[in-house]
Amino acid sequence: MVVDQLHETELDRLFQAFADSTRRDIVRRVTVGEFSVSGLAALYAMSFAAVQKHVAVLERASLVTKEKRGREQIVRANHEGLQNARRLLDEYEHMWCQRVDRMADILAEG
Amino acid sequence: MVVDQLHETELDRLFQAFADSTRRDIVRRVTVGEFSVSGLAALYAMSFAAVQKHVAVLERASLVTKEKRGREQIVRANHEGLQNARRLLDEYEHMWCQRVDRMADILAEG
DNA sequence: CTAACCTACAACCAAATGGTTGTAGATCAG
DNA sequence: CTGATCTACAACCATTTGGTTGTAGGTTAG
Numbered sequence: 001m002v003v004d005q006l007h008e009t010e011l012d013r014l015f016q017a018f019a020d021s022t023r024r025d026i027v028r029r030v031t032v033g034e035f036s037v038s039g040l041a042a043l044y045a046m047s048f049a050a051v052q053k054h055v056a057v058l059e060r061a062s063l064v065t066k067e068k069r070g071r072e073q074i075v076r077a078n079h080e081g082l083q084n085a086r087r088l089l090d091e092y093e094h095m096w097c098q099r100v101d102r103m104a105d106i107l108a109e110g
Numbered sequence: 111m112v113v114d115q116l117h118e119t120e121l122d123r124l125f126q127a128f129a130d131s132t133r134r135d136i137v138r139r140v141t142v143g144e145f146s147v148s149g150l151a152a153l154y155a156m157s158f159a160a161v162q163k164h165v166a167v168l169e170r171a172s173l174v175t176k177e178k179r180g181r182e183q184i185v186r187a188n189h190e191g192l193q194n195a196r197r198l199l200d201e202y203e204h205m206w207c208q209r210v211d212r213m214a215d216i217l218a219e220g
Numbered sequence: 221c222t223a224a225c226c227t228a229c230a231a232c233c234a235a236a237t238g239g240t241t242g243t244a245g246a247t248c249a250g
Numbered sequence: 251c252t253g254a255t256c257t258a259c260a261a262c263c264a265t266t267t268g269g270t271t272g273t274a275g276g277t278t279a280g
Contacts, residue, residue, distance in 0.1 A: 008131045015129035018202075020268085021118045031206060038226055050269055052227075057267095071226050071277035086203050092128075093196050096141060130238085148256055160239055162258075167237095181247040181256050225278075230271105237266070248255075 007088060014085050017061035022046075023054050027077070030064055036072040117198060124195050127171035132156070133164050137187070140174055146182040171195075 018024055022044055029035055029043070041051040055075055058064040062081030067074045128134055132154055139145055139153070151161040165185055168174040172191030177184045 011134065012129060012131060015125045019122060019125035019129050021122060022268095024121065028205070036226075046268085047270060048227085049229085049271080052229095053268075068227095073227065082206050086206060089199050089203055093199055095138070096192050096196060132238095146256075156238090157240065158257085159241080159259085163238075178257095183257065221280100223278100223280085225276100227276080228274085230273085232272105233268105233270075235267080235269100238264090240263075241261085243260085244258085246255100246257075249253085250251105 010084075011088060011092075013061040014063075014088060017057055017063055020054065020057075022051075023058055026051075026054060026058060026075070027063055027082075030075050031077040031082070035075050037066075037075060038072070040075060120194075121198060121202075123171040124173075124198060127167055127173055130164065130167075132161075133168055136161075136164060136168060136185070137173055137192075140185050141187040141192070145185050147176075147185060148182070150185060 018027075025043075026040055029040065037052055037055055038048060040055065041048040044051060055064065055066065059066060062078055063085065064081075065076050065078045067076065128137075135153075136150055139150065147162055147165055148158060150165065151158040154161060165174065165176065169176060172188055173195065174191075175186050175188045177186065
């Protein structure tokens with residue numbers, strides 16, 4: 001099996017993490033530059049604590065890292081985690097394409 | 111913006127739909143063949159109604175279709191929806207790679 | 221030192237999720 | 251026709267989620 005049991009929890013966290021537009025936006029932002037948590041919080045119409053939670057979700061999914069710098073906490077893209085995410089999504093897509101193409105062939109033959 | 115506002119809801123539903131291992135498994139199964147809802151339900155250690163709900167989530171995310179055949183409801187892969195999902199995931203991956211690579215370059219230069 | 225700022229964390233709340241059971245309507249087999 | 255099967259749907263429940271406010275501690279600026 002391409003997608004084995006070991007990856008299941010990883011996929012759960014990954015898809016879960018991306019299943020929120022604020023979190024997707026945070027990922028987008030931090031892949032382009034650095035942001036403190038409060039810097040991120042300023043961007044959205046919600047409380048600091050809410051953004052803090054979103055960052056925590058992304059951190060648990062290994063998509064971002066936090067690093068203390070003075071009184072601020074700097075949020076950065078976790079490149080390793082993002083590459084891994086990319087790999088997992090690639091595997092998933094590849095699986096579909098194989099199967100979907102195979103079905104298409106079967107339908108064409110029939 | 112590559113990922114515009116129109117896609118946000120779509121992405122929400124897509125990632126949400128994939129954020130459950132049972133649903134991912136259902137997608138995997140129906141891309142390889144046909145299953146009635148009860149046929150699917152027999153595969154998992156949960157009630158028929160639970161599986162019915164999972165199928166409903168996948169249907170709302172345009173990943174599968176249901177078609178009545180006699181007293182059964184046949185669940186099939188929604189090829190169009192899956193291709194669209196693939197496209198969206200590709201866009202997302204591409205965005206990361208661009209940004210992550212750009213950051214890598216900046217770091218290498220610095 | 222003091223005040224402002226950034227963060228962590230707890231407590232709380234409403235709504236969504238993932239599951240259950242139960243009921244009722246179609247459809248098929250005998 | 252009758253009984254078994256497949257489905258739809260409602261009601262309910264526990265947990266998670268996405269949000270809030272409030273409190274407290276560390277850090278920086280003046």
